[in-house]
Amino acid sequence: MEQATPIISFKGVNKVYNNGTVGLKDISFDIPRGQFLVVVGLSGAGKSTLLRTINRMHEITSGEITVEDEAIGDYKGKALRLLRRKIGMIFQGFNLINRSSVEKNVLSGRVSYYATWKTILGLFSKADKEKAVHALERVNLVEKLYTRADELSGGQQQRVAIARTLMQDPKIILADEPVASLDPLTTKTVMDTLKRLNQEDGITVIVNLHSVALAREYADRIIGLRAGQLVYDQPIAKVTVDDLDQIYQAEGEKA
């Protein structure tokens, strides 16, 4: 059984969108520090909503979320910036500046450490440039430092996005369908990178995935959502194919 203090805790969390759609319904669970957690569920089950409440990209309607034992709901200004600094986010579409070099994209992960005018003028410190090289080494892409982002493959672009989040020295990485637009081979390079950072740096990783096969391959634990509710929560050793089929049963969707 996990004994570690949770790095993130959901306590009776509800999210209702302005148009009345229920995003999350009475979600309570803890995420131990260093866990590789995979969230599965049908399209519209609430996976993105769940992830985005952790860095306050989405506000919750009721309940409480704590990160490192602090309720984050009232964070404003500096406290919110610091929260977002310690939580890296990876998106399905990579969100890179396509016409800029890999180096510039990676350095942009450091902007929250600078006054705005410096980053506008591109005055990153030598230490940060070295940090960018190191971040690219971690994702095995250092040879692409001066390549334009849009000249890279999808899997390489996603690894640049991961390197960019490493510039924040994140304690948590949220990845929302990070491999949904990638082929199987590049999918593996991206998932392996996330797993390595989880294991070597102890970064807590929370990934939304459509693929049940990938979830089983990489997760320490799988949670399942259906219609905004937490309907499944098991350590990987106890996860069975039948369980996962159940979560996807509604529309017969499989990996």
Ligand SMILES: Nc1ncnc2c1ncn2[C@@H]1O[C@H](COP(=O)(O)OP(=O)(O)OP(=O)(O)O)[C@@H](O)[C@H]1O
């Ligand atoms: N901004 C919004 N306004 C209103 N409803 C929303 C909004 N964003 C999401 N929803 C709704 O909330 C529910 C949960 O959506 P969410 O995107 O979290 O699901 P998901 O599991 O991530 O789906 P997918 O796998 O398709 O990304 C869905 O019914 C969705 O239509």
